[in-house]
Amino acid sequence: MRLTLVLAAAMLGVSVMGVGLVRAATYSEPSAGPIVVPTDQKLGPADGTTGSCAGAPVQAERELRGMWLTTVMNIDWPSRPGLPEAQVKAEYLKWLDLAVARRHNAIFVHVRPSGDAFWPSAYAPWSEWLTGKRDGKSPGWDPMEFMVAEAHARNLEFHAWFNPYRGTQPGPDGPGADFGKLAPNHPLLKHRDWAIAYPDGKTARLYFDPGNPAARKFVEDAMLEAVAKYDIDGVHFDDFFYPYPEGGGSTFKDDASFAKRTNKSLGRAAWRRANVDTLVHEMSDRIKQLKPWVKFGISPFGIWRNKTTDPSGSDSHGLESYDAQFADTRKWVREGWLDYVVPQLYWAIGFDKADYAKVLPWWVQTVKGTEVQLYVGQGDYRVGEKGPWKQPDQLDRQLALNDRYGVQGSVHFSARQVQADKLGSVTRYTTNHYAAPALLPTMKKLPLEIPGTPRATAARRTGSTVTIEWQAGGGPEPVSWALYRVDAATPQKAALVATGRRGSQDVVDPAPPAAEATYCMSGLDRSGNESPLSSPVSVSP
Structure with missing residues (x-):
């Protein structure tokens, strides 16, 4: 998600959650008239409460409502690196207060933004976005323990958000691809054969090589450490697998691991997709082996493939994550490796290259017949941009479409934009869609332990x-x-x-x-x- 520097045309002028630049896009006006939801595509309302109270039937919404709390580059939290413990905690509590005020029931916190950690880890250095230093030294307290406990105290689900492969971030002072600027205990210092620098030049960053089985096992272990140690409710990935193409002639230099592939019949693209498939499948299995109740979800780029490329794709004309990032998101859903999927549909209704009203039903159909729940990544950060995003009701209209299609939740990017409430858009959709509390949708594939009647x-x-x-x-x-x-x-x-x-x-x-x-x-x-x-x-x- 993430503000990475990409080709504007390929990315439709939109970046997702992250760090970098966002370029403007040319918009077409939304098509006039009501949007018709085909009858055979309606999923109906999410599962709800049954029974009655004093003869009156109970009524409760069942949907996930959340926001992403981004730590990389201190986009949302902490407000700057190196703050005292008390201030970091106080800021976090204010974000939770915002979630409660907006009647959310979940929060997605960036705990591994770049091969680092917001908990004492045997696998990763402390995050510089917390400590303000790249020395790997402890801040003297456990942020993860605090964050989970305080979220639960407010009855918010805590989803730990990880970037599996990113090892560093670029920046004016590095570290970028400079090994000399890494924390002394950074794993890529010890295992330089796991590291790939991409793209070329000043914006380079280091990645754990997805094609190296030892590197993949290591990043899995690093994330599962947090699952084992903390009472988290979910493991959450965003859209960073193989990096987005950044142009300028740069290539992702994985020749060494490609040469060592066990299945020599696979071309590079198929091999890369298989590598990401393996990560997703293994994480799915290992999470459930460790804690069967912990949910596993991914927030991919909103286009799997365009139907002009593949008849099974969406009615869109943008970057295809299947080909550009080697992320076969549809397969992950159909194989049941995920508990939920949160496609980033950061486009306006009527946008010519990726119309929200056309891409949404593709995702509805993709999850139909599976046990994978569909939430939508909502682009609150785009409010106020030119074209349709100047309309204060754009997100309100998108949530209305979600309701009509039976979408089971939304996650808003990001917390700072929810707080800013540009054009009053957040107040508008809160009033119209989040006026009352909501219960989380049940997940039938997770353990069932219905409490006794209070x-x-x-x-x-x-x-x-x-x-x-x-x-x-x-x-x-x-x-x-x-x-x-x-x-x-x-x-x-x-x-x-x-x-x-x-x-x-x-x-x-x-x-x-x-x-x-x-x-x-x-x-x-x-x-x-x-x-x-x-x-x-x-x-x-």
Whole structure:
């Protein structure tokens, strides 16, 4: 995702999450008239809560809502490198507060931006974006432990975001491809045969060679270390596999590993795709062997292939990740190696090279019939750019399309843009699409451990809130809870009004009506499976 310097025409003028330059694109105006969703493409609403509270059916949205918190180049957090522990923590908590205020239920934090780590790692040096130095020395505390605990305290899923192959970033002071500027414990110093510099010139950076089995095993181990040590909810990759082509005659110099390939019948492109396939497949298996409940998801570039190249591709005319990055994203979905996929659809409705309204249904069809959930990477960072992005309702319209197609969630790039709320666009889509809390979609392929029915024993007013007294029911302990309310304004439904993490906060309705209200609550396991509802309890005016 990521601001990498690319050919504007090939990349449609859009970069994804990352570091570098974004060039302007020429836009066509959105086509007039309503967008029609073909009946055979509708997936319907995401799985929802069933049951009733005091005779009223419960109503709760089931969708993932999240944002990417980018650490590389200090794009989002920390605000600059080398800050004191207390300030780093305080800034992080403000980002979580923003997520809660926008009614998100997940956060995706950049913990391995470039072969480094935001945790004490045996495989990688401490990130310079945290410590401010490239000396590999500990800052004296464990950011990952803090980040996960605080996210969970607010009932936010924590997805650890890793860049598998990137070893360094370019910059005015390096390190780029200069081994002399690496941290003393950087693994590419010890294993220079794993390193490939790309592109040529001042913007060069080092990559772990995807075609070197030892390098691949090492980066897998480095990421799985975090899975083993921390209570993360998800392992998340973005769109960096083989690097985006950057022009200027540069080539990715993997001749040595290509010559050693075991299957000599494979050409270079097929061999590179096989290398990335192996990483994805092995990570999928190894995560589930280690912790079966941890989700594995990838956020690829939004175009797999164009249908002018491949009849199975999307109705688009841009860079093809299958050919340019050797990323066969459709295969990963169809093979079930992923739990979720988050294509970066950072294009406006009506954009001629990649129309959001045309690329979205391709992804809907791609996940159809699989157990892979579809979320969409939303381009909040583009708001305010020329053309359709000058329209404050562009993202609002895109989320409306997502709803009509039954998309199961969205992740917004990035946190700083969610905070900025350019043109009031974030407020607009929050009001129209995130007005109430949402539960995470259940994942049937993950472990099932439905909690026992909780016992709500009383409801009491405390100032401007209502607190529910409750006890756990028999059976497995809930990981989180959901609170439903029936009141005079909506007697026909029991609406979801709050969620929370067990043990981290009281069960509270933060904005109860002044009149009488009736409440029921449920418990959920970490895969989103929900218990039956408690018996109702009421509170007087």
